[in-house]
Amino acid sequence: MDKIRKPANSSAEPRQGAQAIRRALAVLRILAAGREDGVPLAEVVQATGLTRPTVHRIVHVLIEEGIVERHGKSGRYAIGNQVPELALARPRPSPLLVAARPSLRRASADIGDTLFLTVRTGNDTLCVDRRIGAYPIQVLSIEVGARRPLGVSSAGVAILAAMAAQDARRIVAANEKRLDAYRTGVATVLAQVAAARRRGYNLREIGLVQGTKSISIWIKTPDGRPAAAMTVSAVRTRLGPRREQEVVDILQREARIIEQNIRDGVA
Amino acid sequence: MDKIRKPANSSAEPRQGAQAIRRALAVLRILAAGREDGVPLAEVVQATGLTRPTVHRIVHVLIEEGIVERHGKSGRYAIGNQVPELALARPRPSPLLVAARPSLRRASADIGDTLFLTVRTGNDTLCVDRRIGAYPIQVLSIEVGARRPLGVSSAGVAILAAMAAQDARRIVAANEKRLDAYRTGVATVLAQVAAARRRGYNLREIGLVQGTKSISIWIKTPDGRPAAAMTVSAVRTRLGPRREQEVVDILQREARIIEQNIRDGVA
DNA sequence: GGTTCTTGTCCATATTATGGACAAGATACG
DNA sequence: CGTATCTTGTCCATAATATGGACAAGAACC
Numbered sequence: 001m002d003k004i005r006k007p008a009n010s011s012a013e014p015r016q017g018a019q020a021i022r023r024a025l026a027v028l029r030i031l032a033a034g035r036e037d038g039v040p041l042a043e044v045v046q047a048t049g050l051t052r053p054t055v056h057r058i059v060h061v062l063i064e065e066g067i068v069e070r071h072g073k074s075g076r077y078a079i080g081n082q083v084p085e086l087a088l089a090r091p092r093p094s095p096l097l098v099a100a101r102p103s104l105r106r107a108s109a110d111i112g113d114t115l116f117l118t119v120r121t122g123n124d125t126l127c128v129d130r131r132i133g134a135y136p137i138q139v140l141s142i143e144v145g146a147r148r149p150l151g152v153s154s155a156g157v158a159i160l161a162a163m164a165a166q167d168a169r170r171i172v173a174a175n176e177k178r179l180d181a182y183r184t185g186v187a188t189v190l191a192q193v194a195a196a197r198r199r200g201y202n203l204r205e206i207g208l209v210q211g212t213k214s215i216s217i218w219i220k221t222p223d224g225r226p227a228a229a230m231t232v233s234a235v236r237t238r239l240g241p242r243r244e245q246e247v248v249d250i251l252q253r254e255a256r257i258i259e260q261n262i263r264d265g266v267a
Numbered sequence: 268m269d270k271i272r273k274p275a276n277s278s279a280e281p282r283q284g285a286q287a288i289r290r291a292l293a294v295l296r297i298l299a300a301g302r303e304d305g306v307p308l309a310e311v312v313q314a315t316g317l318t319r320p321t322v323h324r325i326v327h328v329l330i331e332e333g334i335v336e337r338h339g340k341s342g343r344y345a346i347g348n349q350v351p352e353l354a355l356a357r358p359r360p361s362p363l364l365v366a367a368r369p370s371l372r373r374a375s376a377d378i379g380d381t382l383f384l385t386v387r388t389g390n391d392t393l394c395v396d397r398r399i400g401a402y403p404i405q406v407l408s409i410e411v412g413a414r415r416p417l418g419v420s421s422a423g424v425a426i427l428a429a430m431a432a433q434d435a436r437r438i439v440a441a442n443e444k445r446l447d448a449y450r451t452g453v454a455t456v457l458a459q460v461a462a463a464r465r466r467g468y469n470l471r472e473i474g475l476v477q478g479t480k481s482i483s484i485w486i487k488t489p490d491g492r493p494a495a496a497m498t499v500s501a502v503r504t505r506l507g508p509r510r511e512q513e514v515v516d517i518l519q520r521e522a523r524i525i526e527q528n529i530r531d532g533v534a
Numbered sequence: 535g536g537t538t539c540t541t542g543t544c545c546a547t548a549t550t551a552t553g554g555a556c557a558a559g560a561t562a563c564g
Numbered sequence: 565c566g567t568a569t570c571t572t573g574t575c576c577a578t579a580a581t582a583t584g585g586a587c588a589a590g591a592a593c594c
Contacts, residue, residue: 015331020285020550021329021332022332057552061284123354127276128352147355342540
């Protein structure tokens with residue numbers, strides 16, 4: 001009699017026996033979003049959906065291990081020294097960054113406004129590169145290292161727009177608890193995603209900073225899933241309809257080149 | 268009736284309720300020592316002292332979470348992309364690095380041989396900076412990011428020599444299982460530590476690479492505990508007794524300056 | 535086509551992590 | 565200066581989780 005076997009863990013069904021580790025990582029990712037300033041315990045509780053004793057325990061164990069630090073005055077929790085230390089084990093920049101570098105240089109020179117490269121990491125977006133353009137007014141709101149729930153930033157909406165609608169919905173739903181903090185919600189995000197999907201790129205008329213406008217173009221890996229987005233942010237007056245189209249053309253051209261580089265294994 | 272309270276967790280008694288998380292971190296640190304190439308499962312088992320099913324489970328959960336990667340061909344496990352991503356949350360270089368930078372520049376210029384800055388992290392040493400000197404023959408064996416059990420590298424011995432003998436013994440004992448891989452052992456290491464303590468710095472006549480010689484000077488934090496070491500490595504012929512003393516003088520001068528910078532909070 | 539590696543999986547079990555409830559500081563307010 | 569309202573910290577009985585012994589399946593080597 002044949003035994004019925006599970007299909008050899010085909011990367012979808014979650015492996016069990018490590019709840020605590022997964023939770024610790026969820027906590028870490030929330031702390032990462034707080035950058036240097038860190039995050040108060042209550043906010044970690046809210047964002048992860050875990051109970052307070054659990055978060056407290058996890059965070060304090062991570063402190064003992066040097067993975068998390070606590071800011072003296074504020075009592076906020078932040079990513080600790082050991083994390084960059086562990087990161088040193090990977091000396092080389094990510095393949096994506098290598099593939100994108102020449103394009104970023106070119107596009108930044110051609111456009112002259114601030115250019116961001118934002119990757120998807122789990123349910124977050126993470127800004128991994130920023131190029132300042134030649135034009136004297138630059139939008140510098142987002143810094144390298146900035147991490148947000150997918151759906152909050154212009155780049156995040158673009159990335160969601162480039163995946164199957166169902167996947168996008170699942171991710172946004174998973175981020176629901178975290179969206180409040182950014183004054184948005186599941187419905188708003190999904191509407192933006194739908195609009196971006198129709199348009200072929202994402203346009204944000206009202207940036208996080210008043211009077212700015214952003215254009216985001218997605219970048220897909222060979223398997224067809226979006227891995228990143230390039231975003232141009234500028235004061236609104238710099239991005240009239242005509243120039244908008246110019247910028248979109250440049251970004252789309254470069255996005256295709258980056259995708260080609262990834263396929264060719266330029267890394 | 269007064270309740271007897273534990274002394275408010277004075278940083279020594281280990282907090283419990285997170286065995287799995289601690290184990291996962293132990294695994295990560297071993298993987299970090301493997302750098303890009305990674306580490307086979309069996310070696311992680313050996314180094315951590317955990318059972319194989321446990322390590323297997325931990326490692327695979329970390330893969331699902333993107334914290335660990337697996338190298339296609341070799342099947343070795345290595346630190347994954349998400350770790351540097353998390354590290355981006357700490358944009359600023361460590362205070363120690365800031366405090367040490369000018370001294371490294373000066374010492375490298377004065378000495379002309381390869382200069383390393385190595386920090387202690389847990390029970391490991393981690394090379395965080397390397398300066399190539401002007402002399403045409405340079406010892407480049409150790410790279411930035413290299414991680415070893417405390418006691419294996421010249422810098423590690425120096426750091427152990429600068430702490431209370433008892434603490435040093437405890438750390439070396441904790442690393443016992445990992446020392447085999449480097450062809451050394453508890454007794455050898457402790458002998459080297461004792462010699463370095465007497466001398467005031469560490470001297471290694473036979474470097475990991477044949478025909479090289481290393482000098483390591485420790486750097487202490489204001490609380491008196493060693494946090495790092497500066498090491499000069501050169502071909503043996505470059506470091507006769509006279510020049511050895513010169514190099515030691517320079518390194519010791521700069522070590523004191525770095526310690527002063529740390530005290531003054533130059534960061 | 536065995537022999538010896540290393541890696542992967544299963545599952546009963548004991549150990550561990552969990553979270554409700556309570557406590558203690560901090561900060562604001564009348 | 566008391567008390568109300570936060571946020572953070574701790575305890576401990578209990579359920580649920582992680583554990584590891586035993587077995588299985590690939591690789592690699594001869």
